[in-house]
Amino acid sequence: MNQNRSLLSDGLSRLTRNKRYIVWFYVLNILLAWFGTVAFATQAHEMLDHSLAASGLVHGFDLGVFTEMMAQPEFGSTRTSGAPAMYFASTFFVLSVLFMPGVILGYASTYRLPREDFFRACGRNLWRFIRLLIIAGIVMGIVAGVLFGIRGALIKAANESTNELLPFYTSMACLLVIFLLMSVLRIWFDLAQADVVLSDRSAVRRSLAIAFRHTWRGLGSLLGSYVVTTIIAAILLIGGLWFWIKFVPPASVVGAFFVSQFTLLLLLVPRFWQRGVAVTYYQQHMVEPIPEQSFSVPAIPASDPVVASPAMVEPAETSTP
């Protein structure tokens, strides 16, 4: 539990030292989402701006008006407005892959990482991350497929029961199990990513193997930390939506915008916190010791002081970030 707390608190301190990453990712998130919304917004403005019937959407949310708008051929298909949103959501995903090595390096640093070093790490690890992403996709895809298949079968069996609530409970229990197992996989790949970046290891298979061993060894504390942060994310999301519905007047678009955006900004925190936890674990447990080498030390003049370079405390295989 102490170790768990230490991981969480240390991860949180890395997060708070590097708040700018969350802000950057949030800016990226909102910017891309804005692009993804333009098509929908244009269509909606065209249909609604001069229509008095649209007032049903201002002081409440009349589903009849909304559905009517969506159903009109003049509005176009939902694919027209939905596709850009999906493209830009995917772009955010790709850019997250691109910039995550810099974030990991920043979290590992005890000083403010220079921008050049951040982007250097991103470029240096891009291909490694893509390989990790492909492997993660295959592994997580297979595991998720099997687990959801089992869930489906269990729910089908539960449906034969005369207890109406059993399928629901079954589904919830299965989702909990799936969440835990997928979190374990997420931890594995997060540690592998940390190892790839911080050990500057080009062989991702080795990073995966090391990360797998450590996921197993530190499963309790790591999973505990990940579960806690996910619960916090769920609370933030539900709390944000509740506040939005409860306190923001239906006609207040600005109020809704700020509450929704603040919620989304906060929602980034738990995931970055998990990154902080992974980096903390890496530095506490996964740093490989510097191999002892026997070499002759030349005589040093007594007057010259010895100054330890920051690079000397980094892992043996790590190049200076």
Added chain:
Amino acid sequence: MKIRWIILLLPVLSVLAITLAVHEHAAHAAEPPQSAPAKAALAPAASNQSGSLSIPETTIAINSDKPMSERIVHYEIDAHYNATTHVVDATEVLTYHNTTGQALDHFPFHLYQNAFQPKATWVTEAKIMGSRDTNYAKWEDKDYGSEEIKSIEVVGQGDLTAKLHYIAPDDGNKDDKTVIDLPVNKPIAPGENVQFKIAFQTKFPETQARSGWKRDFVLGGQWFPKVGVWWHGAWNCHQYHNTTEFFADFGVFDVKLTVPQFEIVGASGVRVGEANNSDGTKTVTFHGDDIHDFAWTASPRYKVKDDGIFQGQMGPVKMQILMQPAHWSQVGRHEKILSETLDHFERWYGPYPYKTITLVDPEPDSAAFGMEYPTFITGGTSWFMPEGLRFPELVVEHEFGHQYWYGMVATNEFEDAWMDEGINSYTEAKVLDSIFSPQTSVIDMAGATLGEPGLQRMSYIGVADLDPIAKNAYEYYNSNSYGGITYGKTASVLLTLESIIGADTMQKAMHVYFMKYRFTHPTKEDFLKTIEEVSGKNLRWYFDQAIYGTQVMDYKVLRIESLPLNWYEQKKGGPGKDDKNTLYRDTVWVQRKGDFAMPIDVEIKFSDGSKVREHWKGDPRWTQFSYERKATVESAEIDPDHNVMIDRNNLNNSYSEEGNGKPARKLANYWMFATQWVSQALAWWGV
């Protein structure tokens, strides 16, 4: 034990625990009932001698001292239900009174349960047109239903079983066995009674089309051989189609149901007897007067509330509610809406004469929800149903409404489905809007609202130009078109009709129609002419387009323009647009985009706060309204009172010069929030 082993074992144990729990419950559900096998009840029920055949004039089940319908049929059924095989073995004694005015030499019978066979018309149509229950991705044994006449005897003419032959009057499908015809040896003279003694066996499928079994529940609907209706000089006995319902004559039902003793039973009519048998079964007896069908249900797990009494105009009505245990907390909601609906129907349309109404909350996940049978309806809810989601209320109201539009005003559901489903959807909108409000009668939750008129419109506008309302129910383009036109368009058309003849006149017309045609089989013209008679208006122009035609209405404010008459002075630096003394030529152009023409109102608002209301006949394609005023046009709105429900696009019915970007910005904010959240979730698990 180390924590990582606990974590590893936790999911495994969870899966095991869930599996065991599921198995335990499933095993319990599949447990065969402790009943003796149903008897092959071939002995005919007690019946009159052929020489003194008559239809009883009983009034046990109605609050009236004399029959209310012209009773054509008397069914006496003795049925034994095997809860393990879902098979009914029964005898049926049908007494038929020939009121047709001519000799009848053959009698067609519906065998509805034969619809659930792979080559039957019903299943074929479901595959092609789509179905609300199942798409039959693959055929399974549980989908199979059957209804077989083992023997049939016509009293005085002997056993005529060999003369039975299947017919397919609608599509000629030789594999469809939903209608069987019996030629009789000696024609039945006008005014004469004839009695059929039938032994039949019905096997229910897993619930389809509001009939059948699910787990240990059964809904016995359309389960016995039912004679066709002599209508307009011919037998009317259609095959069972994917989009059709039923049509039958009024009469008396005496039904004995033998089921395992643990079953809780509900049925049409009133319960007149119950006796336990020595073989672990019990026989429950029901009697129905002035009804044209009989349905029943059994489940060992119903929780029953039967102490509710509604004081109707003709006498007390006992409200019996059979709820699923997990829905028991909603029994109050069900009773309240049932009682309020009864109250509205009695006040607006006419008295409910029956002594009972049985509301069944059917087995979850079954295709038995939302169905009407005489004095017997099924609702539809779920264990999670917040008060703001009014689907249970909607279903109960709708199905009760069928007691009037189907139950008593017994229209032909094969040919005029709109006259039961559509008229009923219209009264559903009226009643629910009265109980709740027109804006929130369906959904009122978390700021989101939906009213009945909106719901009906939504189902219509997507299929507006496919089929007319007046069409055989089995000839629609597909099941969506059937649903959207039959339910949604009819309701919208009748709501719109209120704006032409007035809401009060429309309500009066509905009352007159009900009182005049209850316990009969009216046609579409009977209904339409009643409205014309009551309103004193010739409405053919409307009915021809709305009921018989496929014309689509779409009015639009094409443009508004305010031209300063001294525009040339402005150019020279004269008075500006804000000058209150400037005279404008204000023009509003209105267009009829669709081919449905009807007179409409147009309201024009000016910048000085004044309003003008114009009336346009809707012909020719467009018109303009021009004014010279010291004010500009602020907005123009077609149908300012929002009475027209059949306009395909309400959003273009108005134009505001100023414009208001708020609605679109609000939606865009929701869209952006969703996009951001999805992209964050994607990155959370993917990166």
